[in-house]
Amino acid sequence: MAENSTLVPVEEYLTSGVHIGTKFKNGYSEKFVHRCRADGLKIINTELVDERLKILINMLSKYEPTDFAVMGRRENAKKPVTMFSKVVGCDSFTNRYLPGKLTNASLEDFREYKVVIVCDPLTDKNILNEAFEQGVFTVAFCDSNNRTNKLDLVVPINNKGKRSLGLAFYLLAKHYLVNKGIVKEKDFQYTIEDFSDE
């Protein structure tokens, strides 16, 4: 994918609110936040959101759907995550994560993934810790308040909003299938709304 054009027009990113951070900011997110709004909300650099999404898409496209899993326990993450797993065909977790799934080989539903994507390193910390322990490639959508240690790839984005996560997973699903040669870009039948609205 060319590095010199954004995945969707910048306006689309802005209306989806991918750039709206939280009121908190820590040292980890320093480089992604480019200013602070008058009401205290931190603004995430949209260019970096786009850049990291591209890297994630490129990376993920080299794996089969059975090689990765997505997790999102936050209410607003459920729809995007479920939809993504349905469209792409990978595993997803939107409820409580049963400890040991990645580490305890004697469990019946033990799985070995190569990549684990979480919507928030804080709410999804259980799977993240196990993935980290197992040496799985860890990816997370990180807001301005998240810690980014234990992560291999950080995608800075507003991970609280349904529309924002919807857009991210929509782009991920679409370009994954296109890169895999499963659908043509113009034949991709889903819209951003399918990924974000109930």
Place this chain on the structure above:
Amino acid sequence: MAENSTLVPVEEYLTSGVHIGTKFKNGYSEKFVHRCRADGLKIINTELVDERLKILINMLSKYEPTDFAVMGRRENAKKPVTMFSKVVGCDSFTNRYLPGKLTNASLEDFREYKVVIVCDPLTDKNILNEAFEQGVFTVAFCDSNNRTNKLDLVVPINNKGKRSLGLAFYLLAKHYLVNKGIVKEKDFQYTIEDFSDE
């Protein structure tokens, strides 16, 4: 690896000249170049060099040495590339690339890699084209004059200098082995000079 500290002190990056681009700049490198020196040389953003090197290290650490290959045909790339392949144990190419190695399964030395790293997308275009065709994950060190299409991960850096490439491959080798648990960070016996000087 934490996102909030650089791999080596910024001074080290600067003395190695990782930030010195060429006199040319194209649309692909727009976002990596942050200013133009009085003599016309473009200056690459060191922060982005560091950031992308970290992503590359994280990604590569999930693969075995037999899964990837590095290529560098330019004179100044030979020492860093050879040294990297010796330390890490992966394949390397510093001379003419024999066409078909990645695409022609009937050749005796046919190989299937999962990642291919090249020092310059222009001089190493043969392996890059075949890797692209085969759906291999492609990584390249790109200067301000390079085209970045066909690439999955772009690492902006001065890819003409021996010291600059030396530093990049030194960091790659060191952190790869550390992440793999093969050596401890303090026990890594090589220096940047081992990777750059004859």
